[in-house]
Amino acid sequence: MSLLPTDSLSTPRFVGLPSFMRLAMATRLEDLDAAIIGLPSDSGAPYRTGARFAPNALRAMSVMLRPINPYRGGVNIFEELRVADAGDANVVPGYEIESLTQLEHALAAVVGAGVVPFSIGGDHSVSLAGLRAVAARHGPLALVHFDSHSDTWDSYFDGKRYSAGTMFRRAVEEGIVDPARSIQVGLRGSLFQPTDVSQSVDLGFHVITCDEMFAMGFPAVAAKIAERAGGHAAYLSFDLDFVDPAYAPGVETPECGGPSARETLGLLRTLQGLRLVGADVVELNPLYDGPGQITALLGATVMAELLAILAEERRDARSKTKAKTPDSEERT
Secondary structure, eight states: OOOSSSOTTSSOTTTEEEEEEEOOOSSGGGGEEEEEEEEEEOOTTTSSSOGGHHHHHHHHHTTTSSSSSSSGGGGHHHHOOOOOEEOOOOOOOHHHHHHHHHHHHHHHHHTTTTTTEEESSSTHHHHHHHHHHHHHHHHHHHEEEEEESOOOOOOBBBOOOOOOTTTHHHHHHTTTTGGOOEEEEEEOOOOTTTTTHHOOOHHTEEEEEEHHHHHHHHHHHHHHHHHHHHTSSEEEEGGGGGOOTTOOOOBBBOOSOOOOOOHHHHHHOOSSOOEEEEEEEEEEEEEOOOTTOHHHHHHHHHHHHHHHHHHHHHHHHHHHHHOOOHHHHHHO
């Protein structure tokens, strides 16, 4: 089976069932380097539900994307990586803990086959399932988290410990995230309590607020991310409410004052030195997207940028291997 996506120069984008970037549907995980998997759960959403419909909305707009990323040395994602769309995990609508178990089971099958999962949420609580599955193979992970909210609260609504606002505290408590190697970028907006940001610092995360991000500049932010997580098994979680709602209105919990779509992509394109072993794009809520589906398109573009990070890493590793000579191997 060919793993190359359908050629949109030969077959119009509106022809056929939409998979992510027109990729083949996975039949054997063992044949892959990476897999797209939908996590269609919004049972942990404390505000606007509807993110259960995100995976297919994002797939539908991803048909606009092309395989070559000119911002990473012209890397062709699908020449460097064997990627397929693995469909969606199962869930139990309205039951958060049971849904997390189902999601983790599906992700564990991907990770167990030696495949890097690129997950489409779903509310942000689905990241806990992703972190559990990936950490079971790689150990405690460096978390690189782009968001306008910390998601490190202890509980919501009469002591409920599992929601889209608590999963990263749970991940630290479970020992699947190493906070000393982790970083949160983009936090902003009004607060429930004065400790909404400092609670992440108290857990051991490095935090760069949105204001600090703009004051530092993107190259400095990327350098701090590399300093924190570089070289370690890293999981990147991207909440679309990181972006200003003028550019990403279709999210669960919009927060004014964030970066534009252009600025967001510019930041992601400066990232270097990450050893991605898992990633997700979450919180797309197509029920609140505009008629042009701009949030879904941005979410698909972000996912393609994350795939390009892994593709560039694999390409560079292969180039270094090819560049070795017998003499240099003997000297080492």
